[in-house]
Amino acid sequence: MLDIDVKLNHGSFQLHAQFQSSHLVTGLFGPSGAGKSSVLNLIAGLLTPQQGHIIVDGTPLFDSRQDINLPAHRRRIGLVFQDARLFPHLSVRHNLLYGYHLLKPDQRQIHLDTVVELLEIGHLLGQSVQKLSGGEKQRVGLGRALLTSPRLLLLDEPLAALDERLKQQILPFLLKTRDELRLPMLYVSHALAEIHYLTDSVAFLDKGQIVSAQ
Numbered sequence: 001m002l003d004i005d006v007k008l009n010h011g012s013f014q015l016h017a018q019f020q021s022s023h024l025v026t027g028l029f030g031p032s033g034a035g036k037s038s039v040l041n042l043i044a045g046l047l048t049p050q051q052g053h054i055i056v057d058g059t060p061l062f063d064s065r066q067d068i069n070l071p072a073h074r075r076r077i078g079l080v081f082q083d084a085r086l087f088p089h090l091s092v093r094h095n096l097l098y099g100y101h102l103l104k105p106d107q108r109q110i111h112l113d114t115v116v117e118l119l120e121i122g123h124l125l126g127q128s129v130q131k132l133s134g135g136e137k138q139r140v141g142l143g144r145a146l147l148t149s150p151r152l153l154l155l156d157e158p159l160a161a162l163d164e165r166l167k168q169q170i171l172p173f174l175l176k177t178r179d180e181l182r183l184p185m186l187y188v189s190h191a192l193a194e195i196h197y198l199t200d201s202v203a204f205l206d207k208g209q210i211v212s213a214q
């Protein structure tokens with residue numbers, strides 16, 4: 001499902017991330033500064049590797065040997081961050097549909113009804129996002145990313161800003177997303193327990209190098 005081999009020079013920081021996974025969810029674990037966000041940015045097309053390849057479900061998004069480098073907007077990658085990064089002036093419904101409306105109708109594979117039911121956010125649709133709790137914001141952020149019908153969902157510490165009780169509430173929604181939508185995900189976290197809740201496949205990154213991949 002995922003075949004990553006990328007080299008990047010960030011001045012004194014050298015990244016070489018090489019791992020494959022055939023699991024639906026792949027974990028990426030490592031200490032602060034290991035290069036996890038850089039790997040996500042390379043996959044999303046926000047950074048360009050000096051060399052290597054990024055292949056998702058058989059589709060090359062980047063391949064230096066074949067001179068392939070899809071622009072970010074054509075990669076169909078969904079992003080979920082630690083802070084939900086919702087548009088504060090838009091309602092929950094309009095936040096959810098933001099990326100959906102930018103897709104051509106034939107590209108829309110995941111629809112509002114499915115996401116609302118999956119994430120149990122129907123009662124929030126008319127609300128301003130400024131009134132949402134932290135856990136509700138994360139569910140809306142996840143829903144917005146799903147509604148872009150991504151080929152891969154990148155989750156960058158999506159639960160790190162939540163307290164333990166909220167983490168336990170959100171994790172089952174991630175599990176349901178995995179099992180009901182069958183969407184490949186790359187899940188970055190400092191918390192190995194969180195990763196293991198979702199997958200047995202973990203790549204360990206340290207100082208820009210993959211030190212082990214299971």
Ligand SMILES: Nc1ncnc2c1ncn2[C@@H]1O[C@H](COP(=O)(O)OP(=O)(O)OP(=O)(O)O)[C@@H](O)[C@H]1O
Nearest residue numbers: 010011013030031032033034035036037038039190
């Ligand atoms: N645009 C950049 N230019 C130069 N160096 C950068 C740039 N972005 C990140 N770095 C460096 O790359 C290294 C890896 O950073 P990155 O944010 O990818 O790590 P991380 O594992 O995601 O860390 P954290 O868990 O703290 O978010 C760091 O040493 C950082 O200073």
